[in-house]
Amino acid sequence: MNPTVNDLINRSNSLGADPKNTNYAGGNTSAKGTEQDPVTGEEVELLWVKGSGGDLGTLKESGLTTLRLDRMRALQHVYPGVEREDEMVAAFDYCLHGKGGAAPSIDTAMHGLVDAAHVDHLHPDSGIAIATAADGPELTTKIFGEKVVWVPWRRPGFQLGLDIAAIKEANPQAIGCILGGHGITAWGETSEESQQNSLWIIDTAAAYIAEHSSPEPFGPALEGFSALHESERRAKAAALIPTIRSIASADKPQIGHFSDDDAVLEFLAHAEHPRLAEMGTSCPDHFLRTKVKPLVLDLPADASVEDSIARLRELHQTYREGYQAYYDRHASGSSPALRGADPAIVLIPGVGMFSFGKDKQTARVAGEFYLNAINVMRGAEGLSSYAPIEESEKFRIEYWALEEAKLQRMPAPKPLATRIALVTGAASGIGKAIAERLTEEGAVVAIADLNLAKAQEAAAEIGGPDKAVGIAVDVSDEDAVVKAIDETLLAFGGLDIVVNNAGLSLSKSLLETTAKDWDLQHNVMAKGSFLVSKAAAGVLIDQGLGGDVIYISSKNSVFAGPNNIAYSATKADQAHQVRLLAAELGEHQIRVNGINPDGVVQGSGIFASGWGANRAATYGIEEKDLGAFYAQRTILKREVLPRNVANAVFALLGPELSHTTGLHVPVDAGVAAAFLR
Template sequence: MLDAKADRHLASNWNDAKAEAMSEPERLLYRSNLLGADKRITNYGGGNTSAKVMETDPLTGKAVEVLWVKGSGGDVGTMKLDGFSTLYMEKLRALKGIYRGLEFEDEMVGLLPHCTFNLNPRAASIDTPLHAYVPRAHVDHMHADAIIAIAASKDSKALTAEIFGDEIGWLPWKRPGFELGLWLEAFCVENPEAKGVVLESHGLFTWGDDAKSCYETTIAVINRAIDWLDAKTAGVPAFGGPRVVSLAPEERRAVAARLMPVIRGLVSKDVPMVGHFDDQDAVLEFVNATGMEPLAALGTSCPDHFLRTKIRPLVVAFDPAAPDVEATLASLPEAVEAYRADYAAYYERCRRPTSPALRDPNAVVYLVPGVGMLTFAKDKATARISGEFYVNAINVMRGASAVSEYRGLPEQEAFDIEYWLLEEAKLQRMPARKSLAGRIALVTGGAGGIGAAIADRYLREGACVVLADIDAAALDETKAALGARHGADVVGSVEMNVTSEDAVAAAFAGACLGFGGIDILVSNAGIASSAPIEETTLALWDRNMAILSTGYFLVSRAVFAVFRAQGIGGSVVFIGSKNGLAASPGAAAYCTAKASELHLARCLALEGAPDGIRVNVVNPDAVLRGSKIWEGEWLEQRAATYKTDKDGLEEMYRQRSLLKRSVFPEDIAEAAYFLASDASSKSTGNIVNVDAGNVQAFTR
C-alpha cells in the first residue's frame, strides 16, 4: 500500500466537516482548489480534475451519468464551479464507435460539444477523453515537479517501478488527446488494482472512488516521489555543482534593471512585451551551475512547461566574476538575432504542410549567470507565470539529472504541440488586445486625484502602471485600490521625491526591474502656492521651481535614457496648467514654474522626435474635486484672492469658463490617455487645454 508518512512534504488539507455539507460537484471543486493551491503539485493552469456524477437529465427527467471535468483554459487552484465542462458519459462512450484512428484524433475535439450536458457553455479541453475513459469516479491529473523529474528521466519506466511497484503504472510519451484516453482505459482494465499511472515526459494520473480518497492518493503518490528523490539526491551537487557565484542582491537587481529595457526593446519591435525578474534560490542555483547551458539547450519536457517557455531559453553572456554590463548590453542584439534565426530554422525543420505560420521567434526565458532569470510575454501575468513554469522545469531537471539522465521533448514532438492546429484555434479565439496592452506607464504624483485617474484610465486599456509619489500612505492606498480593480500584477508603486536625482534614478530602475521598461511617462507631481509677489519668499519660489520645473526635468531625463535603451519610441505627457499660458494674480512662483514646464516639453519634443519619442502637454484648470493640490492652504489662498469662500470657488471657476462646466480628474485622464495612445501617434509638441474654455489660455 502507499504509505502515509507523518512527515510527508505535502500535507493533506482535506476537511471532512467542510466536505460533508457539499454536493459532489462542490467536493470536486474543493479537491481541485486544494490541489492547485500548491505549485509543487501542479503549475498555474496545468493539470485537471474530474468526477463522474449522477445528474437529472433536463430533457427526460431521468438520472444520467455526467462527467464534470476542468474546462479549457482554466486553473484548478482558482477556478469556480463554472470552470468545469459537463458532458454526458453515454455520448462520450459513443465517440469511441466513430473514432477513425490516430491520424484523425484531432477531429474528435470538434465532436465534444455534441456531448455537452445542460447547455454548459464551458468548452471542453483536449484532456476530456483522458478523464472520461478511466473507469473510476474521480480522476486527478497533476504536473508535480517530483513526478515529472521521474517522467522526464531516461530510465523513467524503471524508476517508476522502483518507487511505486505495481500500484502506479507507466505509459510512454503520447501527446494528449483521444488516443491517450484509450491508452489510459486499456491500462486501467489490464491493471484493476493500480492507483494511477505516470505518463512519460508529462505527469501523473491518479484515481479513486470518492473525492477524498482520490485527493489523498494524489498527495501520497507525490510525497513518495519527493521522499525517494530526496534520499537519492542527498549529497549530490545539483546540476554538476556551481560554476560561478551570484552577485549580491542589490547588484543583481541593478544588472537586471540595465538588461531588461534593452532586451525588451529587441523583442518588442512588432508587439510590446512586458518583463519579469526572478532571482529566487532555485533560479540562482541553476543559472550558476556547471550543467546549466547543456541542460537549458535540451528544452523542457512537460507540454505545459514547453508551451509557456518556448523551445529553449536564451543564455545571456555575463560573467559575475568579472562583471562587464556594457559588454553584455553590446552583445545582446547579436544574441537575440541568433536565437531568432535558430528558432526559424527549428520551424523550417519541423513544419508540416498544415502548420500555422511562424510565430514570434523571440525567446521567452533569459538566463543570466550570477543574476537570475528574465521572462518576457505580452502581459505581466503571462511573463510571471512563464517564469514560474521554468522554475518547475528547473526542479524537474534537478531531480532527473541527479538520478538518471534528463530528457526534454523530442524536437518534432515539441513542434507538433507548439504548432498544434487545436492550439492555434485556441489562440485565434483570444480576445483582441486592448489599446495599451503591453505598454508600461510611470505616473508621478500617482497617489493624487489626477494621477490616480490617469493610472486607472491606462489600466482599463491594458497598460501596466507604476505609481510614483512622495506620500507613502496615499501611495499604498491608491495601489491597493487599483490593484483590487485591475489585478495586482499590473500595478506597481515606488515612493519618490521628484527633486532628488538618486530617488528618481532608483524609481526608474525599479520600474524597469518590475516590468521590463517604460513606454509612457506622465509627469504629474505638483504643488500649488499663492502669495503676492512681495510676500513670495525665496524658499517658496525655490520650492515651486524644484518640484514643477526641476522635478519635471529629472524624470524626463531618466525616461529618455530608458526610451533610448529600448529603441522603440515612447510618450511623455506633462500635466501642466492653464497658469502656464495665462497669468494669475498672486501666484507668480507657481505660474512661472508651470510656464517652464511648457517650454521644457517643447525642447524635449525636438530632441525626442528622431527616436520616435513624443512629448505633449495637458493643461487643466480648476480641478478642485479629488485633486490633492486643492487641499489646505492653496484652496484658502485662491478663495481669498477671488474674494469668495471655499464653497463658492468651484462655482466661480465654472462660471468664468466659456462652457460653464466643471473639470474633473477623469477629464484630464481622458486627454492623457489620448496623448499616450496610438490615436495621437503623429502628434508631438502639442498642448491640449482641458479647462472648459479659457480665452486667455488659447495657444493661438
C-alpha cells in the same frame, strides 16, 4: 450546487493552491455523478471536468465543462484514429449537458474514458522529474511498485485517454500513472481518495528524489558564475532590462518580469546549465509559455554591463536564427505561421531570470513555469539524466491547430496592451485618475508618489501587482528618480510612458512669495519633470521601442492670474520643456506632449493642502464653492474633473494621435485667456 460538483471544486482548489502539486493554470480534475435530466425526468450520468483555461486553485463551477457520460464514451465508436484525433475535440460539443459550461479541454477524454469516479491530472515538479528521467520507466517501478504505472509519451488527446483507460483496466491495483515527459494522473472512487492518491504520488516522488539525488545535480560550481549580492544584481538587472526587453520585443512588444529566485541563481551558477537549458523544457504546459528553450548569457556574473549588452545582441541574432531553423525543420504546409522568434525567457548568470509575455500575468507565469522546469531538471539529473520529449513533439504542440484556435479565440488586445507607464504624483487626484484610465486601457502602471503608503494603497485598488505597483519618489531628488525608474523596470521589464504629474502649489502674491517658496515649486515641477524625463529618456532610447512623455502642465502656463507667481512660472517652464524635448527626442520615436488643465478641485492633493483655501480667498468665495466657481468662468460652464484630464492623456497615447508631438491640449472647459496662439 450538486454535492459531487462541490466536492470536485473543493478538491481542485486544495490541489491547485499548493505549487508543489501543479503549476498555475496547469492540470485538470473531474468527477462523475448523476443528475435528473430536466427533459425526461430520468437520472443521467454526467462528467464534470475542468474546462479549457482557468486555474485549479481558483476554479469555480463556471469553469467546469459538463458532458453526458454515455455520449462522451460513445465517441470511442466513431474515433477515426490518432492521425485525425483533433476532430474529437469538436465532437465533445455534441456531448454537452445543457449549456455545458466552459469549453472542453483536450484532456476531456482522459477523464471521461478512465473507469473511475474521480480523476486528477497534474503537473507536479517531482512527478515530471520522474517523467523526464532517461530511465523513467524503471524509476517508476522502483519508487512506486505496482501502484503507479508508466505511460510512454503521447501528445494529449483522445488516444491518450484510451491508453490510460486501458492501463487502468489492466492494472486494477494501480492508483495512477506517470505520463512520460508530461506529468501524472491519479484516480479514486471518492473525491477524497483521488486527492489522497494524487498527493501520495507527488510526495513519494519528492521524498525519493530528496533521499537519492546526487549532491550536485547541475554539476560542479562554475567559477565566476555565483550570485551577485542582492543590491548589485538588482542594479545590474535594471541596467540590462532596456536591452533585454528590446530583444524580447523585436517581433512585438512584451511586458516583462524579473526573478532572482535562489533556484534560478543556483542553476546558473553550475556547469551543466548551458547543456540543460539548450535541451529545453518538456511538459507541454511549460514550453507553451516559455518557448522550447531560453536565451542564456554565456558570460560570468561580474561581466560589465557594456560587455553583457554586446553579447546579448549577438546571442539574440543566433537565437532568432535557431528558432527559425526549428520552425523550418518541422513546419508543414498546414502549420500556423511562425509566431515570433524572440525568446520568452532570458537567463543572466549571477543576476537572475527575465520572462516576457503579452501582459504582466503572462510574463510572471512564464517565469514561474521556467522555475518549474529548473526543478524538474534538478530532480531528473539528480536521479538519472534529463531526457525531455523530442523537439518534433514540442513543435507539434507549440504549432498545434488546436492551440492556434485557442489563441484566435482570445479577445482583441486593449489599445495600451503591452505598454508600461510611470505616473508621478499618482496616489491621488489627477495622477490616480490617469493611472486608473491607463490600466483600464491595458497598460501596467508604476504609481510613484512622495507618500509610499498611499501609492501602494492606490496600486492595490487598481488591481495589484499584475496591473500596478506603488513606489516612493521625491522627484526633486535625482537619485530617488533613478531609483524609481529602476523599480519600474524591475516590476514590469521596461518603460514606455512617463506622465510628469507630481506637483504642489502655494498661492501667494509676489511680495509674500519667498525664495524658499519659489525653490520648492520649481524643484518639484520644473526640476522634477526634467529629472524624470532625463532618466526615462535614457531607458526609452536604449529600448529602441519609441515611447511617450506627457507633462501635466496647467492653463496657468499661458494664463496670467494674481497671487501665484511661483506656480505659474514653473508651469510655463514645464510647458516649454514639452516643446524642447519633442524636438530633441523625436529622432528616437519618442513623442512629448502636454495637458493644460484648469483648476481640478475634486480629489486634488494640491487643493486639499491649502491651495484651495487660498485661491477661494483670492476670489472672495467659500472654498467648497471653488469647483463651481471655476466652472462658471469657463465657456462651457463645466467643472474639470480628474477623469477629464485622464481622458486627454489616453487620447494622446491612443492610436489616433500617433503622429502628434509637441502639442499642448487644453482641458479647461474653455478659458479664452488661456487659448493657445
